[in-house]
Amino acid sequence: MWAAGLDEVNGQLKIMQVPVPVPGKGEVLVKMAAAPVNPSDMARIKNVSEVSSRAGFIAGIEGSGTVVDCGSGLIPRLWLGKRVACSSSVSSGGSWAEYMVTKAMSCVPLTANISDEQGSMMLVNPLTALAFIDIARYEGHKAIVSTAAASSLGRMITLLAAKYKIPVIQVVRSVKQQNLLTSQGAQYVLNSSDTDFTTRLGEVSRQLNATLVLDAVGGELTKKLLISTPFGSKHLIYGNLSTEQPQLDHRVLVDAEKTVAGFYLVNWLKKQGLLSTLRSIIKARKMLAGEYTIPISARYPLSQVQQAVDSYLGNMTAGKVILVFNNDAGIT
Ligand SMILES: NC(=O)c1ccc[n+]([C@@H]2O[C@H](COP(=O)([O-])OP(=O)(O)OC[C@H]3O[C@@H](n4cnc5c(N)ncnc54)[C@H](OP(=O)(O)O)[C@@H]3O)[C@@H](O)[C@H]2O)c1
Incomplete structure (x- = not known):
């Protein structure tokens, strides 16, 4: 072959x-x-x-x-x-x-x-999006900050979150992506290349109490996210699109009691067990057959x-x- x-x-x-x-x-x-x-x-x-x-x-x-x-x-x-x-x-x-x-x-x-x-x-992005929404719901986060938000996974996270009425602050890296998501009806889209990005993210994330941060990028963006999000936020690092090590800020971590953790779908599914994984698979199948193609x-x-x-x-x-x-x- x-x-x-x-x-x-x-x-x-x-x-x-x-x-x-x-x-x-x-x-x-x-x-x-x-x-x-x-x-x-x-x-x-x-x-x-x-x-x-x-x-x-x-x-x-x-x-x-x-x-x-x-x-x-x-x-x-x-x-x-x-x-x-x-x-x-x-x-x-x-x-x-x-x-x-x-x-x-x-x-x-x-x-x-x-x-x-x-x-x-079906087996990578839909199951990951479902996992993030489960985390947001079961841990009681009122809103999400999602990076690389114009990616396939990012768009799926926003669509699913809307179903559960969880607002998503979508972080992208270009005006083109900002315009794309806005034209698709997105409410909160921020461009990480803007000079006032951290200020804007600070304002909107506090306003929405966005305490779950989904970081697919790493590098300098991780530090900007950590500086901006509300007290006690949980930052999940699940990708490394920048190919640079995530930058941390120890003062923000300590003073504002923020946590940084990793997320890997395979480990998450193992922790959920067979029944819960089957339920997610059935949901993922429905998603791809319907409005989430x-x-x-x-x-x-x-x-x-x-x-x-x-x-x-x-x-x-x-x-x-x-x-x-x-x-x-x-x-x-
Ligand atoms: N941990 C896990 O278990 C798990 C599971 C599934 C997916 N993931 C991760 O989820 C992320 C998204 O996956 P996907 O399949 O949805 O991606 P995708 O559809 O292929 O899209 C990638 C997106 O990332 C953007 N991007 C690339 N480099 C970037 C950078 N340095 N800074 C900011 N944005 C950048 C791209 O924008 P441009 O068009 O401007 O390049 C594009 O919008 C990936 O990091 C992937 O590894 C992790």
Whole structure:
């Protein structure tokens, strides 16, 4: 089969021909239909290219496809022949390949009303957005500060929060993004590049009592957020789009009793347990079949994986770039 990955020291992303993997106990073989390019894919590719264990690394964290073979176990057999959303296992290859072996427990059957493309994006962003809204509701936060708010996840957080009447202060980094969100009806949009950003954020976050801060950016923005938000705010760091270490301010942390914590979806789901995870998955499926569909800016065959990545990095706000796997990988 064809797959996109790294196969040499400091290797570039490349198309490789590798054997179709064989599912073991508790695993399934998925014939891939679609897979998105996500920030976490970029981070994983960068990390792998910096360590020595890159041989045979296949990129891609999530996707969708049809289960065409399975190892032993009840769940793998149940999924055989089903269209599924799936995420890759750390131990086996990724979703940017014609076939992927993964744990049956990392697959969720798709209903007929969800396309392969929307289904390919079901397991990362929708579940994360649902987790953040649960945190806001159960911890009693009156409003949220959301960074990278024009991202797919950021927009989903705002839509979901509106359902629970939780106001969101949307932080973006450009006038273009500010205009985009305002044209879509956003009420509180702040541009972190403005000179009066911290003052404005201080005013609005105190007015709304926005004590939950969702930080996908890190670097200097983390410090600006910490300085501006109300006493006792909780800052969740869940991404590192700036690729810079989050800056902290010890005086603000101590005097205003603010907390900074990390958030990683996989760990959050483990803590919630199976029943709660199933409930979230059912909600995520409904979201993608209805009013929460994720905008897609471009589609590429696997043979053009580098163009897909370049197109995504060139304009992340435009929507998701999807790798589509038809009957062949577009490789001649
Ligand atoms: N921790 C977890 O479990 C978890 C789970 C899901 C997602 N995430 C994180 O959530 C974030 C959003 O993911 P997504 O898939 O929704 O992203 P996306 O749709 O691909 O969009 C990325 C957005 O981030 C903006 N951005 C890029 N670099 C930035 C920077 N240095 N400062 C400010 N904004 C920047 C982009 O704006 P431009 O168009 O201007 O570049 C774009 O609007 C990512 O950091 C991802 O890793 C974390």
